[in-house]
Amino acid sequence: KAGVTQTPRYLIKTRGQQVTLSCSPISGHRSVSWYQQTPGQGLQFLFEYFSETQRNKGNFPGRFSGRQFSNSRSEMNVSTLELGDSALYLCASSLGRDIGFGETQYFGPGTRLLVL
Amino acid sequence: GQQVMQIPQYQHVQEGEDFTTYCNSSTTLSNIQWYKQRPGGHPVFLIQLVKSGEVKKQKRLTFQFGEAKKNSSLHITATQTTDVGTYFCAGRGTGFQKLVFGTGTRLLVSP
Numbered sequence: 001k002a003g004v005t006q007t008p009r010y011l012i013k014t015r016g017q018q019v020t021l022s023c024s025p026i027s028g029h030r031s032v033s034w035y036q037q038t039p040g041q042g043l044q045f046l047f048e049y050f051s052e053t054q055r056n057k058g059n060f061p062g063r064f065s066g067r068q069f070s071n072s073r074s075e076m077n078v079s080t081l082e083l084g085d086s087a088l089y090l091c092a093s094s095l096g097r098d099i100g101f102g103e104t105q106y107f108g109p110g111t112r113l114l115v116l
Numbered sequence: 117g118q119q120v121m122q123i124p125q126y127q128h129v130q131e132g133e134d135f136t137t138y139c140n141s142s143t144t145l146s147n148i149q150w151y152k153q154r155p156g157g158h159p160v161f162l163i164q165l166v167k168s169g170e171v172k173k174q175k176r177l178t179f180q181f182g183e184a185k186k187n188s189s190l191h192i193t194a195t196q197t198t199d200v201g202t203y204f205c206a207g208r209g210t211g212f213q214k215l216v217f218g219t220g221t222r223l224l225v226s227p
Contacts, residue, residue, distance in 0.1 A: 033215065043159070043204060043217035056214035059117070090158060104149070105206075105215065107158040 002027065004093050004108035012114045018079040021111045025072050025093030031055075032074040033105065034066060037088040046089075049074055050096050078113075086115045118143045118209055122218040130226050135195050137221035139188040139205035146210050148181055148188045153220075154201040162190075195225045 005024045013019050025032050034046040045058040049068035066076040072093075078085055088110045094103035119142045129135055139148065147166045151159035163172055165181035165188065172179045178191045188205055205218040 035217070042219050045214050045216065048214060058214065092159075104161045104164070105151075105159075107160070109158055 004091060004106050006089075006091050006108040006111050008111060009109065010112050010114075012116065013081050014116050015081055015083060017081050018077065019081060019113060020075055020077045021089055021091075021113075023074045023076075023091030023093075023108060025074070025091075026106055028095070029093035029106070030072050030096030031094045031103070032068055032072065033092045033094075034074070034076050035090045035092065036060075037090055037110070038086075043090070046076065081115045083115050086113060088112050118207075118213070118216050120205060120207055120216050120218040122203075122205060122221050124221055125219065126222045126224075128224040128226065129195050131197060132194050135192040135199070135223055137190050137203050137205075137223075139190075139207075139218050141186045141207050141216075143186070143209050145185050145207035147208060148185075149206045149215075150179060150188075150190055151204045151206060151217075152201050153204065157201075159204060192223075195223070197225050197227055199223060200225050 007022045031050045033048040036044045036046055046060055047054055047066045048056040052068045063079045068074045090110045091108045092105035094105050122139050147164055149164045150162040152162055153159045163179050168185050169183045170181045176193045180189045192199055202220045202222045204220045206215050208215045
């Protein structure tokens, strides 16, 4: 079974631009979560989607948004990029059957975003 | 909001020495998960603990969930160079709360 895939793997943008990152979960997984990882802040939760609905949201500004499609694929968008948005963006999928309890999160390889 | 701290932030050991990382949550957790992230890689699930006081073992790794379900520990016996990486705990509060990752402990093992 194929793992979680994320595209693109690397991205360089300039301040003020916007970016869209894509995540394809493991086949059959209905829940997708996004995390931002930086050396200083660790793994920070962005949002979680289940069946096209945002179930949880982290403490990030409104510039960060996401969505999930009917095939469970998910995208996240960051508008008006800032230097501090440079990070590794990780997507994780889980089955979504045991909502809110404790399912294994399967992480993708991440998208490394550099904002200049 | 819920916060999950881990100590130490970093530990450098000689191969064969033991290693322990501790995870503490500001709120009671419904369960705790542990992940390992190798340098340049992504987090990989290791184990989940659910019951108060639960202890689970995976070869040289021993995981424990505290009685109050607010803390957890991971102990590695006789570390090997393959144990190098950052170990994260992750907990979810009651209800449909978000999964919160700990600050991580970076382990370096010298041969």
